[in-house]
Amino acid sequence: MNNTLSPIFAIARMTFSEVLRNKVMYSVLLFLMIILLTATSLASVTMGRTEMMVLDIGLGSISMLSSLMAIVLTIQSIQQEKEGRMLYVLLTRISSRWQYILGKFIGLATIIGGLTTLMCLLLMLLVYLVGTPFWPSVIQACIATVLETWLIIAIAMIFAQASSLFLAILLSLSIDVAGRFTFTIQQFGQQSDSPSLHWITEVIYYLLPNLEAVNLRNSAGYIETYNQETMMNVFLYSFGEIGFLLIICMLVFERRDLH
Amino acid sequence: MSPILEVRDLSLTVPTGHVLQKQKRILDRISFDIPRGASTAYLGPNGAGKTSTFRILCGLCKANQGNILYNGKSIQHGLPAKSIGFMPEQPYFYKNLTPSELLSGLAQISGIRKKDLPLIINNWAEKLLFSDILHQPLHACSKGQVQRVGLAQAMLHEPEFILLDEPLSGLDPLGRELVRNVLFEAKNNGATLLFSSHILPDAEAICEQVIILNKGHTSYQGSMSKLLDFEQKWVISLQGEPIRRKHTQLKPLTDNCYQLIIENQKERDEIIQLILSSTETKLLAVEKQRHTLEDAFINILNHGSAQ
Structure with a gap:
């Protein structure tokens, strides 16, 4: 492996191993199991298709828990490296700081994306035991949820560079929440009579990451499959936005003085 | 022989406070030379600017003014990664990794081949007496053991210039002797050492050069023997x-x-x-x-x- 890629993968591997042994991961998994089992027992005594209720609650919970996990683990990992001076050891070994950002992202995306996939597989197993939804759209929704998690990791990586852990988590959560309402914010501006409000909401719409653009959970299981164009849009938007956010992160980090 | 490192008029000012930020001068036009192959003690009271100098040399922060010449070449973004080994003050590393995993990851970043890793890591573990904790998570290791792992990571890729920020703090007398021997060995193998310490007897035993920093100024720079050779x-x-x-x-x-x-x-x-x-x-x-x-x-x- 060449000299540029080798440090990136070494950082990714160390990040993966470090986060893998973090107790937060297993707490999240346990919490999801409790939610899914509660949802299953509740759904069995209510009217309607049990498997669809479990699927809806399960996908929503996975999205919420994955986002929370992505924010907490990303910020905790980067801040701990800074406080424990591990970051200094890494930065003096690599030729450029962007290698650190990319390595960190790959490591976090692999482990958190892996856990999101595991949660989706658990959900699918549970749904399989209680009924039969349209599987292709469920799988597509699960893939989109993993992409959404990666996007949130990229957002959290930018704010992880803030001086305090609390501030970093608060800012990332705010963007996560706002990112799910960008379309609503834009519509609110369009319906307003004020041109300045219209302009502000347009800027917000284009500035914030649009997490609804990668949300395929609403019709998962109800329709046979999402069409190719939708999937292509989800992939293009996710990777484009992740790339954009990582470039911002690299530019910010490159200029940052670590006093 | 020309010095390996020349620092000229290095100044650093950092912002302090949150809302109404003030500027605090940490380093004020400090200059010094580090002779090639020598071991130099970088001394000073707390807050003198020692750690800040290390951070500038490692490219972690930028000086407001001044020049740094490494092997005669001007450097802007810290000393070249391949040539230096750096151990920060009181490192904590990844607490869930084992020393073996940590050292192999860091060695790979430094370009050491995968097949050479076990031999190099075992060699350093034996030398610095942490073979018994090599496969135990770092959170279960003592402060002194982590300190020795920290020293190993700074030296395992055999850099020509080694910067150590308080390498002897938190070590028991045996640990200190062990570290002293490792530093002597590195010096005998041709490495240049620059290290800060508050344990002055050890600095006296290891180093032949001294730089004393006080309130951001260089108060003394020269040989140890000259410093101690005043009227008896x-x-x-x-x-x-x-x-x-x-x-x-x-x-x-x-x-x-x-x-x-x-x-x-x-x-x-x-x-x-x-x-x-x-x-x-x-x-x-x-x-x-x-x-x-x-x-x-x-x-x-x-x-x-x-x-």
Whole structure:
């Protein structure tokens, strides 16, 4: 492996191993199991298709828990490296700081994306035991949820560079929440009579990451499959936005003085 | 031989406070040279700017002004990654990784081939006595053990220039001796060492060069022997009737014993003659008073010179 890629993968591997042994991961998994089992027992005594209720609650919970996990683990990992001076050891070994950002992202995306996939597989197993939804759209929704998690990791990586852990988590959560309402914010501006409000909401719409653009959970299981164009849009938007956010992160980090 | 590192007029100002930020000057036009192959102690009281200098040299933060020349070439973003080994002060590393995993990851970043890793890591673990914790998570290791792992990571890729920020803090006497031996070995193998420490006897034992920093200024730069080689004093231990002289300091001991501290060689000889000819006073010992780096350090900080 060449000299540029080798440090990136070494950082990714160390990040993966470090986060893998973090107790937060297993707490999240346990919490999801409790939610899914509660949802299953509740759904069995209510009217309607049990498997669809479990699927809806399960996908929503996975999205919420994955986002929370992505924010907490990303910020905790980067801040701990800074406080424990591990970051200094890494930065003096690599030729450029962007290698650190990319390595960190790959490591976090692999482990958190892996856990999101595991949660989706658990959900699918549970749904399989209680009924039969349209599987292709469920799988597509699960893939989109993993992409959404990666996007949130990229957002959290930018704010992880803030001086305090609390501030970093608060800012990332705010963007996560706002990112799910960008379309609503834009519509609110369009319906307003004020041109300045219209302009502000347009800027917000284009500035914030649009997490609804990668949300395929609403019709998962109800329709046979999402069409190719939708999937292509989800992939293009996710990777484009992740790339954009990582470039911002690299530019910010490159200029940052670590006093 | 030209110095490996030349630092000229390095200044650093950092913002302090949250809302109404003020600028605090950490380093004020410091200059020094690090001779190739030498070990240099970088000393100073807390807040003198030692760690900040290391951070600038490692490219972690940028100086406001000044030049750094490494091997004669000007550098802007820290010393070249491949040539340096850096150990920060009180490192904590990844607490869930084992020393083996941590060292192999860091060695790979430094470009060491995967097949060479086990041999190199085991070698360092044996040398720094942490073989028994090699596969145990770092959170279960003691502070001294983590410190030794930290030293190993700074040296395992055999860098030509090693920067160590407080490498001896938190170590027991055995650990300190171990680290001293490793540093001696690295020096004998041709590495250049620059390290900060508050444990001055160790710095005195290891280094032949000293830089003393005080309030962001270089207070002393030069050889250790020159720093300690100022006018010597003699201590004469005697028993019986004390001898009093104008320029002689008398220090009572136990059992009718005294110590005379003499600054003048001629006076020393006269007093010895006097004691030998006296029947009431017995000469116990004549010793040259040893000046330590600690004495010189305190004198420099208090009076601006080693004397």
